[in-house]
Amino acid sequence: MSEAVIKVENLTRRFGDFVAVDHINFEVQPGEVVGYLGPNGSGKTTTIRMLLGLLEPSEGEANVLGFDAFKQSEQVRSRVGYMSQKFAIYDDLTVLENLTFYGGVYGINDKARIKRTLELVGLSGHDSTLTQTLSAGWRQRLALGIALVHEPKLLFLDEPTSGVDPTARRAFWDLIYQLAETGVTILVTTHYMDEAEYCERVGIMRDGKLLAMDTPSNLKKNIIPGDVWEVYTEPLQGGLEVLPEVEGVLRVSLAGDHLRTITEKGLKKEVLLEALKAKSVNVRDIIAGEATLEDVFISLAR
Amino acid sequence: MMNNILISASALSKSFGETRAVDNVSLQIHAGEIYGLVGADGAGKTTTLRLLVGALKADSGDVNICGYDLNKQVETARSQFGYLSQRFSMYEDLSVLENIRFFAEVRGLRSNEWLPRCNEILEFVGLEKFKDRRAGLLSGGMKQKLGLASALVTRPRVLLLDEPTTGVDPVTRQDFWQLIIKLTSLSGKGISEGQGEGGVSVIISTPYMDEASRCHRVGFMKAGRIITEDTPSNLRAQLAGRILELRGSPLHILRHTAHADKDVEDVQAFGDRLHIRVGQGKAEDVLHRLPSQIRGVGGQVDELRVVNPVLEDIFIELSSPHLALQSAQNGGTTGGPESK
Numbered sequence: 001m002s003e004a005v006i007k008v009e010n011l012t013r014r015f016g017d018f019v020a021v022d023h024i025n026f027e028v029q030p031g032e033v034v035g036y037l038g039p040n041g042s043g044k045t046t047t048i049r050m051l052l053g054l055l056e057p058s059e060g061e062a063n064v065l066g067f068d069a070f071k072q073s074e075q076v077r078s079r080v081g082y083m084s085q086k087f088a089i090y091d092d093l094t095v096l097e098n099l100t101f102y103g104g105v106y107g108i109n110d111k112a113r114i115k116r117t118l119e120l121v122g123l124s125g126h127d128s129t130l131t132q133t134l135s136a137g138w139r140q141r142l143a144l145g146i147a148l149v150h151e152p153k154l155l156f157l158d159e160p161t162s163g164v165d166p167t168a169r170r171a172f173w174d175l176i177y178q179l180a181e182t183g184v185t186i187l188v189t190t191h192y193m194d195e196a197e198y199c200e201r202v203g204i205m206r207d208g209k210l211l212a213m214d215t216p217s218n219l220k221k222n223i224i225p226g227d228v229w230e231v232y233t234e235p236l237q238g239g240l241e242v243l244p245e246v247e248g249v250l251r252v253s254l255a256g257d258h259l260r261t262i263t264e265k266g267l268k269k270e271v272l273l274e275a276l277k278a279k280s281v282n283v284r285d286i287i288a289g290e291a292t293l294e295d296v297f298i299s300l301a302r
Numbered sequence: 303m304m305n306n307i308l309i310s311a312s313a314l315s316k317s318f319g320e321t322r323a324v325d326n327v328s329l330q331i332h333a334g335e336i337y338g339l340v341g342a343d344g345a346g347k348t349t350t351l352r353l354l355v356g357a358l359k360a361d362s363g364d365v366n367i368c369g370y371d372l373n374k375q376v377e378t379a380r381s382q383f384g385y386l387s388q389r390f391s392m393y394e395d396l397s398v399l400e401n402i403r404f405f406a407e408v409r410g411l412r413s414n415e416w417l418p419r420c421n422e423i424l425e426f427v428g429l430e431k432f433k434d435r436r437a438g439l440l441s442g443g444m445k446q447k448l449g450l451a452s453a454l455v456t457r458p459r460v461l462l463l464d465e466p467t468t469g470v471d472p473v474t475r476q477d478f479w480q481l482i483i484k485l486t487s488l489s490g491k492g493i494s495e496g497q498g499e500g501g502v503s504v505i506i507s508t509p510y511m512d513e514a515s516r517c518h519r520v521g522f523m524k525a526g527r528i529i530t531e532d533t534p535s536n537l538r539a540q541l542a543g544r545i546l547e548l549r550g551s552p553l554h555i556l557r558h559t560a561h562a563d564k565d566v567e568d569v570q571a572f573g574d575r576l577h578i579r580v581g582q583g584k585a586e587d588v589l590h591r592l593p594s595q596i597r598g599v600g601g602q603v604d605e606l607r608v609v610n611p612v613l614e615d616i617f618i619e620l621s622s623p624h625l626a627l628q629s630a631q632n633g634g635t636t637g638g639p640e641s642k
């Protein structure tokens with residue numbers, strides 16, 4: 001028998017006239033890594049704050065680890081970890097002092113446990129490093145350590161990798177997967193679509209509504225209805241101007257050094273080629289592509 | 303001005319205490335060029351940009367902007383560029399228009415100069431309908447655009463953007479980049495000057511490798527130095543034939559087995575697949591033996607093939623520790639927590 005770790009029914013939060021979270025429903029199973037995506041201001045952080053019992057729902061219910069998130073928020077908070085976008089780490093304390101301080105907040109005074117947490121996030125040997133001298137990637141590990149010091153069963157990560165370089169991001173995700181293997185359930189928000197691809201399931205929010213929550217491959221299959229073409233034009237701007245006007249083209253977006261063009265199913269690439277040539281845009285190549293989560297995100301978020 | 307070089311920096315260095323944040327950096331950016339600055343946190347990207355705009359004074363080296371020496375002709379040099387810092391701050395209780403006015407006046411513009419171009423700029427960034435809205439009520443994406451509009455108010459020929467898209471959702475990133483590309487191409491005509499000489503130049507730092515790959519040239523920074531600088535396609539060519547893409551399941555078996563192969567240098571997850579970097583000339587061998595090794599331990603291989611490297615493959619390779627040692631020998635800092 002596996003009981004859902006998070007169960008949300010019709011969860012709603014209003015601020016005055018503004019509906020920040022609008023009747024959302026979802027469940028998360030034990031050990032899952034679930035990505036929670038959406039444009040800035042779409043309601044992701046408000047959802048997490050309600051799941052943490054920091055904010056009272058205007059309507060609906062949130063059940064976390066078998067407790068009512070708001071009415072039993074103490075039970076919830078002692079069992080979940082939370083790493084927020086802007087986490088307060090004391091710059092003038094060392095790594096160990098920060099961790100010890102936050103451990104104390106949770107009533108953890110066991111030195112061995114604090115050492116174990118340092119080891120887990122790869123900060124062993126940096127106990128006495130002053131926090132202000134840490135790079136963004138290392139601060140983020142410390143913030144994760146702080147969220148983990150009470151050994152939570154469920155972890156909320158709110159844009160944990162924002163402002164962190166690509167190598168540190170990868171190392172961070174390796175850590176997340178190590179945690180998931182020990183049975184910790186993880187709900188993570190991110191603006192990096194490659195990170196979202198690592199999640200078992202991904203939810204996408206817009207304007208307070210949860211538009212979809214499914215595996216990355218199902219999302220791509222169900223949300224991207226047509227064909228994907230990778231169009232290399234010289235310069236890019238030419239393609240950006242011409243392609244959206246072509247009949248059968250659903251959307252054009254920048255992707256690396258080329259343009260991703262989503263068309264109605266069955267549209268021949270010659271149609272694109274002709275249209276570009278007619279406007280004297282230089283075409284280097286047009287290659288059939290595969291849908292990505294970024295395509296899904298852009299389709300849903302517009 | 304020769305060859306339309308709009309930014310020219312030579313031998314810039316800057317230390318903070320013991321740390322050499324920027325170490326002998328030289329770069330040149332041409333008219334109409336988008337130059338991407340990438341590298342690990344603490345590599346020196348932000349400090350470099352601050353030296354280029356004169357927000358920090360270099361210990362040594364020169365900066366020349368549109369032909370004006372930043373040390374000797376400060377005001378003229380500064381009037382040539384727009385700068386969007388990592389933490390762009392705006393006055394949340396002022397309207398969009400009032401914010402722009404503030405930035406224009408700080409830059410010494412009179413209202414008969416900034417007001418007419420302001421509407422044009424707001425239209426360009428798509429904020430014309432919101433000019434009376436309080437900045438604090440703008441969405442994240444609109445704040446971003448207001449930042450760009452403020453940087454454009456002097457009609458700069460050069461734009462310096464420090465991680466403008468960090469913490470920004472994919473849709474907003476799309477819109478922002480479409481604006482940048484428009485600015486550097488002829489469609490941005492009128493918003494900025496310098497079109498006659500080939501368009502605005504942009505230097506931008508970013509943690510997103512897909513953004514770096516749409517720059518004309520990319521400089522990779524490490525320990526205060528630019529260790530490599532080239533076009534994205536030349537950079538990618540450095541690893542041509544050495545990146546294999548593997549799809550199958552379960553991922554941890556695939557990863558583990560690939561790692562164990564003697565010719566495999568690195569294994570990284572790229573979405574739902576793995577990129578495997580192999581030694582020079584070893585691709586065929588690995589392609590040949592890896593699938594049976596994986597099946598031998600109960601894994602499934604759906605596809606294994608040589609792919610064109612992407613810029614992120616290059617970033618990972620350049621960030622790897624053996625290169626860190628090299629730059630340490632050149633006088634940079636090494637490993638461990640880096641100071642920012």
